Amino acid sequence: MAQDTDIVIDRGKSSWSDLWTREDYLAIWLGFAVIAVCIFAYFNFGPKAEFSPKIAEADQIQQVEETKAPFHTIAWHKAADDKAKLKASASPFGKFVSHWTKHPGSWKDNPLDAFVRSEAQAKAMNDKAMPKYEEAKAKADAALALAKKAESTAAAAGFANQALNDDAQARISDWRAEKKKASDVRKKTENKPYNYIPTLIGLCLFFIVIFGLGTSLMGKSAGAFAIGFPVVFLVATLAYMMGSQAIAKQYGFGAEAWGILLGMLIANTIGTPKKVLPACQVEFFIKTGLVLLGAEVLFSKIMAIGIPGIFVAWVVTPIVLVCTFIFGQKVLKIPSKTLNIVISADMSVCGTSAAIATAAACRAKKEELTLSIGLSLVFTAIMMILMPAVIKAMGLPLILGGAWMGGTIDSTGAVAAAGAFLGEKAMYVAATIKMIQNVMIGVTAFCVAVYWCAKVECEGGRSVTVAEIWHRFPKFVLGFMAASILFSLLDSTLGKGLSEAMVEQGVVRGGTRLLRDWFFALSFAAIGLSTNFRELAKYFKGGKPLILYVCGQTFNLILTLAMAYIMFYLVFPEITAKI
Template identity: 60%
Template sequence: MPFTSPRSESSPPPLSPYLAQDDWLAIWLGAIVLSVSLVLVAWFGNDVGQFVAKPGGWRESPVAALIPTSAGVLHSPLVGSLVVGGALCLLFAVAQRIRGERVASFVPAFAVIFLLALMSFVLAGHEVVKAYNLEYALWALMVGLIISNTIGTPRFLRPAVLTEFYIKTGLVLLGAEVLMSRLVALGLPGIGVAWVVTPIVLITTYWFGQRVLKMPSRTLNMVISADMSVCGVSAAIATAAACRAKKEELSLAISLSLTFTVVMMAVLPMVIQAIGLDPYVGGAWLGGTIDSTGAVAAAGAALGDTALEVAATVKMIQNILIGVTAFCVAVYWTTRVDASRTGERVGAGEIWRRFPKFVLGFLAASIVFSVLHAFVPGGAELTEAMIKTATKTCRSWLFCLAFVCIGLETNFRQLLPQLKGGKPLALYVCGQSLNLCLTLLMAWLMFGVLFPPNGN
């Protein structure tokens, strides 16, 4: 079953049954955010960053994360956060009306979830927490989990618990950050690390889950395999939509991913320093194995600017595989898995219906902004300023909202049957071990032997 919330009988009919689908609406919302951000940055420059913000860091009082003593209230992260929250509330309220949902129920629910996301950012901003690279995603998930597993998720919040909708829109924004120029910058070595190892690990892990571990759920096996091998939550969402996984299976895969991401982004830099890896090799290893883009950047920064740039670039190159993976899974699931159950031949129409359409927005944003960055005079500066001051912040808010919602939707009593026998954990550990070994080998081969950066 796809992850869709049941509509209330009192809800108005959709304004457009075709556009009411989350995937198409995510593309439109992403396009609006990107277009408005581009225009604002072109008009106001970097000043836009003063009014598109998220909470900052703090040491003694959390108030400093929202209203630093060095800034006035008008230009504080609090005001910038509220501006983003208001804009997102407006956009998603319109989207909910198009979907045929009650806006009056959505707005107050969104306000509460936004405040929970705001609290998650504040918690992640403490200097000790930042020193351990415990990102906002983990805190957002924990906030939601605490509520859902203690008092239970209040019924009035459910109209704004739109996990996939937030992430899909955020992924369209992510497409603008995946610039082809970065792919060209690292060239064949980066492609070798990101595009050769990833499909090998995905296919091998899925085969291992089916044939060796004998996972009872094919969909859970596929979502965990894609989550671990491609790029974490983003790939999990796209793959889950393509194979029609259950929401409990998606939550389990994401929980495993976040847990191991925290461990890997703390441990891998220490391992790289201990064995004395070259910054290019070490950065490529980080970029190809750690799931979250933010965690990759944090781990790479611990090794220096070179490792940070290589790690982030390899991860961006790997992110391109989100669309490819979703398409391949949709084709495989419709022509092999579902067809074997029904005994009927599946046509191209069913593959198209199964394919997560928001991936088209991700690819379109990548192409459009890559062209703008490379071929339009002043486009590089404009694109980079837009990403830095506006769209990356909006994407972070969307992902934070989504992680709060994942926590609110996840109940440990429902997850326990999925963890029975420890097979999901064993699948993730074995797959990630293979990923670590193959990625390190490919990173050393590409950057250390075949294409050394210094030509040595």
């Protein structure tokens, strides 16, 4: 059957050749090729043998310290710091990958600073930051001295005096806070010169090869893709540059939003050149990125917060999705059911990732997907700034505030950034709940596929077969789930310390995430370049999509806050106390 380019995924008969000719499967193979290379390189040529005894020694120190005192001692924290310094991404392979996947850096006034920094500029920046670092370091050293004194006093009493224990714990917390401030300032004294232009050219050529091969296997012209791709890559690079500007970064207006904005600006002014359109492989880029995202969704993270987090992420989400969809159909009477469900999933589950999976499951039009993603990006930026301020103004506990943000802000990155405004604990809770919620991507896609086959597009007198549901189901979600299972098994097999050093700080942060970020950036640039305002206008008629998103998100905010409070503070307060 001929491919309908106006929808996210088409119908078709399954055959063995789908495994190497269909976009979803090719996204899985490409994603797992990246994963396989990273795992092989880090575990065969990485520092695993060097890290293992160091982690074992640090674990031993922490175990001894836990038996000595009813709180985490200075020695315990120093052992934790020693483990945190162990990062496989600092290995030769990690440095190689990091070097060739660089995106434009931070800048304030001159956009060229995002691409090139001279040795003189780096030295000037370091010299300027050094006095602040020395001041912060002095405060951290003073706080450490007070913490040592308080801990010694508590130890002299055999850690039996609660008042002395509380004082020691408070002093240690103060030291940790000052130490983090000093560490953050120290990074500003470690600026190095760079020239990202050659590496960006090399990365562009690499993407032309891997995605060009996939395009060729799908029966399309690899040559046409290669001709148009540099423009898509250029827009994505400029989007990274704009997102790295100091003010844009502060307000959460990142590369995703800039990619769509710049692309749409080109498409609706001078017009996207016809030679560029074959390279706008939106779904291929983002589906491959979503397969790699699975590497970051670990079962251990799901269990870290336990049942309260699962209730916030897995109970609230489907309720909000279904209620928002019904509201859109029954109250707002949105003509397009596909637009309605894509916006509902985007807003309730986890933003753009859920939107693309849902759009594929219900065969939404590409303009509907673009509209949904645009709404998500705008409200994500707004909520990332406003929610921490509202939480502080309301005086909510950090754990409750983190859970609230994790369940409502769409983007995983924005959730972590918003949580950071409130502190480490809020950021941990928010990011963990968002990771738990990400698991719903596959479940949502499957349920939408079943519902669309059985109800929305059901023909009278004909029952829905398993084969029809399989045709409808977005296969790349299987890659996402497989990656999650694989990395969860790695995590549980290696143990917490070695998994953090080798998998999280190696395979993921030094490999899969670097490319995943680029794949997402390319997809948003391609969305913008292939979007026509006139096509979007008809979906905005009466402002119904905006009303749907606002009403759905309002319901989401209320229900998530209520569920988080009930689960974390009324039903399972003992779990909350241990976080």
